[in-house]
Amino acid sequence: MSVSNFAQQASKPSKILTYETINPHVKRVEYAVRGELAICAERIKDELSNGYSHNYRFDTVVNCNIGNPQQLKQKPITFFRQVASLMEYPDLLLPENRKQIEFLYPSDAIDRARRLLKQIGSIGAYSHSQGIPCIRDNVAKFIEERDGYPAEQSSIFLTQGASAGVQSILQLLIAHSNVGIMIPIPQYPLYTATLALYDAQPVPYYLDEEKDWGLDISQLASSLSEGRSKGLDIRALVIINPGNPTGQCLTEQNMREIIDFCHKERIILMADEVYQTNIYQPAERPFHSFKKVLRSMGEKYEQFELFSFHSVSKGMIGECGRRGGYYECTGIDSPVVDQLYKLASVSLCPNVQGQIMVDLMVQPPKCGDESYALYQKELSGIYESLRRRSIKLSECFNQLEGVTCNNAQGSMYLFPQIRLPQKSIEAARQASKQPDEFYCLAMLNATGVCVVPGSGFGQKADTWHFRSTFLPPEELFDGFCERLQRFHHEFFEKYRD
Amino acid sequence: MSVSNFAQQASKPSKILTYETINPHVKRVEYAVRGELAICAERIKDELSNGYSHNYRFDTVVNCNIGNPQQLKQKPITFFRQVASLMEYPDLLLPENRKQIEFLYPSDAIDRARRLLKQIGSIGAYSHSQGIPCIRDNVAKFIEERDGYPAEQSSIFLTQGASAGVQSILQLLIAHSNVGIMIPIPQYPLYTATLALYDAQPVPYYLDEEKDWGLDISQLASSLSEGRSKGLDIRALVIINPGNPTGQCLTEQNMREIIDFCHKERIILMADEVYQTNIYQPAERPFHSFKKVLRSMGEKYEQFELFSFHSVSKGMIGECGRRGGYYECTGIDSPVVDQLYKLASVSLCPNVQGQIMVDLMVQPPKCGDESYALYQKELSGIYESLRRRSIKLSECFNQLEGVTCNNAQGSMYLFPQIRLPQKSIEAARQASKQPDEFYCLAMLNATGVCVVPGSGFGQKADTWHFRSTFLPPEELFDGFCERLQRFHHEFFEKYRD
The missing domain is CATH 1.10.287 (Helix Hairpins)
Known part of the structure; x- marks a missing residue:
């Protein structure tokens, strides 16, 4: 351990707690979604609002770095x-x-x-640490109706958003620093950040960009055996479906293979299903929950162990600031569930307004209710607009020189690949930046559009991407695409090889 | 490491994830406030509401195990x-x-x-991860007005309650498993739970029950040297002021000694000040913040490193279910603050309604505002009632055979000592319970009153206590005290030596 002891610090600098003395795992955490680009975007926003708009060719910053619909004027339900x-x-x-x-x-x-x-009673009172029992009942009913298989309220934990749930489960699984967790590459950086924080080893498997970011089961097998050959105790496989940042939606057949793989290899499955209603090709690529596919596979898989995550932040609800979500434990041993309850109780309870939003998500107005027509209109308005914007933005990206972009089957993101000119790669190296980061910073400074470099999610060596939401308001979309295209053209002109 | 590897489990039981294979630090966590007593109380509540009231001599369970005012009918502001x-x-x-x-x-x-x-904008959008800037401005102003010394919004982090803040700071401090954190005994079990979870060593110092649970500086010195003699890297001292579970309020002189001690010994101070407005002897024992006392000590202590915690859950507000709070970093090195920001950003942001409640706490209606009169009336109504109840309950406890109880100078709790009859101690051992736990379980079953055994907070060897809030509604207080007295008498008769 290279961390210096407080009392032993030879030089005794004026500060006791320094970058050198803090938890080294905290230092290793990276979270690009709110990383340098986002911090730089905040600074530009401040400059714009303090009258320094003459420094820029735009008058607003557009945050496409984070799936935060209501920040970009999506109206709540x-x-x-x-x-x-x-x-x-x-x-x-x-x-x-x-x-x-x-x-x-x-x-x-x-x-x-x-x-x-x-x-x-009052929403100002601490609730049951696992979540308000009647809301958990409604979550269980929602899952039963969605999947056609039983669910139990005692297996549901309400959480402060899906991220908090994922972190609890990883904390539980990581028993020592040789634990390996299989994660997709590209991935949502919550996973690598949490593994760094709790000192476990990411075991990456690659999604196939050529096949619409599909998951090839042979990739899982080779990734697992590579991890095991390093002596790792591989405990879980993380699947994000629909994908983040990649937007793919798995077929039922593929999901069966994944379950079978985990079953054979004795690995827990963690299914991040927060984009389950953000499905843009519902006929060809409908969403199936892992719970449903698992139960459809019969008795052989009855003991299979699965954690499934959901959230009020995504879908057409977009109540990100609320911090509400839940996870379901399927096939988890009851003494382990007891430990999860104990862990939840140390944090007292998830915020109650977040719990209420979960209740509303799983029990929206029904046909015959006074609010049903408006609810349906708002929901489908948001949905159709998201779908139109996803197509429009991928068309915009595909028109750019050296850029290819898969359509979004689901989620809120596109993850285009950019074949960057060699000169720009050299310029990036000179600026001590990743080439994709260099490109994204240039984009931010030229257009006010903030996206996240692919290096924040992981990508195949020597390929460059970025993640952009398609959440800017529809009426601004043409201007938004135009600005992007102008910037991209200028960037390529400047660095043309 | 005694944890078995998933793939190596010799017997291959049907479950992969078992009590044996999970993170051993999770297993070591104890959190008595929501522990066995509270779980048992929940079960009795279920029985009562399902028509099994004939099993009990009471018809409602009264949760005095947790400072949760609105659960016990305190009206929100x-x-x-x-x-x-x-x-x-x-x-x-x-x-x-x-x-x-x-x-x-x-x-x-x-x-x-x-x-x-x-x-x-919308409360449904993720905010700045450190908290909404204008709310942090208001927190800084509140601190300045409270203390008479400057505060900076960039040093404030809004959190999901004080507990989340405490956990972040401990996570940052715990760089290796030999880190020691000085905690009071008795303590609020968040601290031992978090140290167990992050694998650090509690270094206990004892509060002096004979002196109204006062803090004797010589106790700190001997506890520190004992910890250091074990080779621990002692990094922080936790002070809970006003005390939980002990209700004491420190004098300014005592606080100066504590600051001087930490300064000399190069230890960070963590000041848990969530009960700062729950002060029941304001003339003799007013609340002083550590920030204020520190700044009053002049230049020598300018570089002193302090984290101070506050919450919307306590005081007269009692908005526990909201999960709102903040911490202030004083004298913390800015690269360390950056790391805290990065850590906060992985969890995206504290829930926005919790942040708004912080804004309201630090900027309540002022003289001249339309709501001022009602606000004052509600605030002082709750305050005066809490004070009356604290006195009434300590009088009730002091009338019990073998029980002594200090008055509450602050907070929401009393922590009476019970000199238990030897026979009850033996009966407890036979039931594999701690003697105070045995007493509290008997109390719950006889009266429906749920308190927390002293062993959940720590206590001097061979002394027995319990913690009770004084939050039950005032109109029920006489009946409540009567039930306690009857139970206690019967218990002592039954086990009289």
Whole structure:
């Protein structure tokens, strides 16, 4: 251990806690989604709002670095916010306010708030650490209806977003520093960040860009055997489906193979399914949950161990700031579930408004309810617009010199490959940047568009990508694409080999 | 390492992930506040609500195990909830709803919501990972007004409650398994739980029950030298002021000694100040923040390194379910602050409604505002009632045979000592329980009152205590005390030596 002891610091600098003395695993954490590019974008925003707009050729920064729909003006689902608003201020439901409330709120929002308040009491109280029991009941019902197989509320943990759930499970799995966790490359950097923090070893498997970022089972096998040959105790396989940053959606046949692979190799499956409703080719590539595919495979796989994650931050809901989500434990030994409960209890409980949003997500207005028509209209409006924008942006990228981009089957991202001119690669090296980072920084400075370099997600050696959401408002999309195209052309002209 | 490798498990039991294979540090975590007693209380609640009330001599369970005021019917501060409710559903602020809204909401709540919405945008968007900048500005102003010394928004981190902040700082400090952290005994078990989880060593120092749970500086010195003699790299001292579970409030003189001790010994100070407004002897024992006392000590201590924690869960606010809080970094090296920012960014952001509650806590209605009178009335109503209940409950405890209890100078808890009859100690051993746990379980089964055994917080060898909040509603207090006294008498009769 190379960390210096506080008392032994030879030079005794003025500070005790320094970059040199802190937890070295913290230092190793990288999280590009909010990394240098994002910090630089914040600085430009500050400059623009402090009157330094003459420094730039644009007047707003567009954050395409993070799947944060409401930051880019996506409107929240009205019914959800109506219920949340009544939960905050239950005095609104007193008889003396009836006339006003009936003017402002639809009857089903009022009924839902009354029911939740009766079950929960105050949203200002700590709840059950695993999540409010009646909300977990509703999550279990939602899973049963989605999959056609039973689910139990006792196997559901409500969380502060899916990330918190993923971190708990990895913390549980990482028993020593020789534990290996299989992760896709490219991956969402939560995984590598958490493995660095808890001191475990990522065991990468590559997604196939040529085949729409598909998952080839032989890749898993070779990655596993390579990891095992290094003596790693490989404990789990992470699948992000639909993919982030890659946007692919797995076929049922492929999912069966994956389950069978894990079963044979005695590996836990972690299924990150937060984009399950962001599906843009529903006929050809519908979403299937791993839980459903597992249960359809029959008795042989009854004991299979699976954690599945979901969130209120994605889909058409996009309530990122809320920090709500859940995970389901399938086939997990009950003393292990008890340990997860104990771990959750140290953090007391997930925030209650986040839990309520989970309830609303899994029990939205039904046909016949007063709010149903509006809910359907809002949902399909957002969905259709996302789909149109995903196509528009991939067309825009595919028109750029040296760029190829797969269509999004799902999620909120595109991950185009850029074949960068050699001169720009050299310029990047001179600036001590990765070539894709260099390109993305130039894009930010020229257009105000903030994306994330592919190196933040991992990519095949000597290939360069970036991840961009397709979340900017539709009415700004043409201007947005135009700015990108102009920048790209100028960049290629400048560095043409 | 005694953990078995997944692939090497000799017997290959049906489950891969078992109690034996998980992270051993998770197993070592103990968190009594939500431990066996609390789980047992939940079971009794279920029985009572499913018609098995004939099994018990009471009809409700009273949770005195956790400082959760709104669970025990404390009403939330009206102004805070009004603002939160408007933030959830901004359409309420549209011109067409003006008449209704002006009937339902005071003008200052409407103004505050408009201002926050303008600054924040949607509460459904991820915010800055360190917390919304304008809210951090307000926190800094609040600290400046409280202490009379400058504070910087760039040194404030908004968090999901104080616990999340404490865990981040400990994670940062624990660079290897030989790191020692000095903690009070009795302590709030978040600290031992987190040290177990991150694999560091608690270095206990004892609070002096004879002196109102005061902190004797010589205790710190002997505890430090004992820890260092074991080769530990002692990095931080945790002070909980006002105390949890012990309720003491430190004098300014004592705090100066503590700061001087840490300064001399090159130790970081972690000041858990979440009960800063729960002060019941304000003339004799006012609250002083460590930041203020530190700054009052002049230039010699300018480089001193301090983390201070605060929360919206405690005080008269009691918004526990919200998960909001902050910590302030004082004198922390800026590359270390950058690492904390990176760590925060992996979890994206604290939930936005929690951040808004922090804003409301640090900027409540002022004199002249429409809501000021009601706010003051609610605040002082809760405060005076808490103070009355703290006295009433300590009188009740002090009347019990073999029980002594210090008055609460602060916080929400009493920590009475019980001199248990020898026969009950033997009966406990036979039931494989700690004697205080045995007593508390008997109390729960006889009265429905759930408290936490002293062994969950640590106590001097062969002394027995329990922690009880004084949060049950005032109108139920006489009956509550009567039930406790009857139980205690019967218990002592049964086990009389």
